[in-house]
Amino acid sequence: MGTIRFENVSKEFPGMGHPAVDNCSLEVTEGDFVVILGPSGCGKTTLMKMVNRLYDPSAGTIYLDGQDVQQISATKLRRQIGYVIQQIGLFPHMTVAKNVSVVPHLLHWEQEKIDRRVDELLDLVDLPPAEYRDRYPAQLSGGQQQRVGVARALAGDPDVILMDEPFGAVDAITRESLQDELLDLQRQLHKTILFVTHDVDEALRLADQIVIMQRGQIVQYAPPLEILSRPANGFVNQLVGGDDMVRQLSLVRVEKVMQPLPPDFRNNGQPTIESQHTLRMALSRLLRSDVEELVVVENGTRTGLLSLQDIQTHDQLETNGQREVNGRGALHEKHEKNATNGRSP
Ligand SMILES: Nc1ncnc2c1ncn2[C@@H]1O[C@H](COP(=O)(O)OP(=O)(O)O)[C@@H](O)[C@H]1O
Ligand SMILES: [Mg+2]
Numbered sequence: 001m002g003t004i005r006f007e008n009v010s011k012e013f014p015g016m017g018h019p020a021v022d023n024c025s026l027e028v029t030e031g032d033f034v035v036i037l038g039p040s041g042c043g044k045t046t047l048m049k050m051v052n053r054l055y056d057p058s059a060g061t062i063y064l065d066g067q068d069v070q071q072i073s074a075t076k077l078r079r080q081i082g083y084v085i086q087q088i089g090l091f092p093h094m095t096v097a098k099n100v101s102v103v104p105h106l107l108h109w110e111q112e113k114i115d116r117r118v119d120e121l122l123d124l125v126d127l128p129p130a131e132y133r134d135r136y137p138a139q140l141s142g143g144q145q146q147r148v149g150v151a152r153a154l155a156g157d158p159d160v161i162l163m164d165e166p167f168g169a170v171d172a173i174t175r176e177s178l179q180d181e182l183l184d185l186q187r188q189l190h191k192t193i194l195f196v197t198h199d200v201d202e203a204l205r206l207a208d209q210i211v212i213m214q215r216g217q218i219v220q221y222a223p224p225l226e227i228l229s230r231p232a233n234g235f236v237n238q239l240v241g242g243d244d245m246v247r248q249l250s251l252v253r254v255e256k257v258m259q260p261l262p263p264d265f266r267n268n269g270q271p272t273i274e275s276q277h278t279l280r281m282a283l284s285r286l287l288r289s290d291v292e293e294l295v296v297v298e299n300g301t302r303t304g305l306l307s308l309q310d311i312q313t314h315d316q317l318e319t320n321g322q323r324e325v326n327g328r329g330a331l332h333e334k335h336e337k338n339a340t341n342g343r344s345p
């Protein structure tokens with residue numbers, strides 16, 4: 001559960017020369033981490049807010065698991081979808097535990113179940129419950145507040161989480177560690193995450209798929225490496241700094257490019273690389289050790305293989321298929337996993 005489909009979605013605000021969101025079509029696959037990237041004012045927040053009905057579209061339809069979100073009550077929808085924003089929106093007069101348990105309370109869970117859930121979530125976001133449960137937001141650092149925001153969004157165990165520049169207000173070092181934690185969380189939880197940012201490095205680090213927006217339109221929808229190696233136009237190329245190969249390799253993680261471990265895999269003592277490490281590190285290890293592929297490990301378990309070919313981008317493109325954008329910014333999926341889906345639910 002957790003597939004989101006935008007079909008020719010537009011949003012107009014009075015007095016704007018062009019629609020804030022202009023005929024956008026997009027399918028977000030269950031369990032994918034999709035980042036919407038684009039400059040300020042290009043319509044990212046507006047696109048996202050139509051998913052949980054903070055805005056209603058002027059035209060088009062958004063489907064959540066095949067159901068038109070306009071047919072779901074806004075209250076029900078918002079309990080069903082986690083939402084994290086930059087301004088955090090923690091209630092200042094409520095303790096951390098109370099903040100995290102807002103949705104479970106609305107869902108009328110029993111207190112004992114709520115208490116257990118709060119502790120579990122605080123553990124998950126690295127805030128030891130005994131220490132943090134009873135604090136107030138003002139007694140936390142910016143990064144800690146943001147973690148409480150993430151815990152709160154996860155509380156009702158939603159299939160979908162919307163995150164709008166959630167780490168925009170914290171310093172660069174905290175932001176990187178929050179990004180790492182979010183990736184760790186996603187490895188455990190496999191939620192469908194729609195994440196908005198204007199920070200290119202953040203998008204490249206986090207995304208399975210990146211949606212690039214320009215003036216309300218989607219100009220490209222592709223995995224990070226494809227965005228870098230095959231920008232759809234000059235705007236995308238300039239935005240992501242597509243000419244800087246070293247920078248690109250330092251941002252994309254091994255796990256996004258590796259191949260699954262074949263069932264007949266035999267360990268011949270090949271060198272290993274951690275799944276969270278970057279392609280830059282993988283490349284230097286490959287070149288240094290004179291082997292054809294590295295064994296990818298995650299928490300000590302072998303999870304895949306990474307060869308030089310996987311890093312060379314043309315192979316990446318062939319295995320990932322291509323996506324094509326038409327003149328209106330709408331998107332036609334050629335991806336095999338979507339090819340069997342009909343146009344309507
Ligand atoms: N509630 C609103 N009323 C009028 N205009 C709005 C409203 N929300 C957003 N806009 C306009 O829509 C455009 C897209 O805004 P937004 O989606 O917030 O961009 P982004 O999140 O990419 O920075 C901007 O020009 C903004 O001024
Ligand atoms: Mg915004």
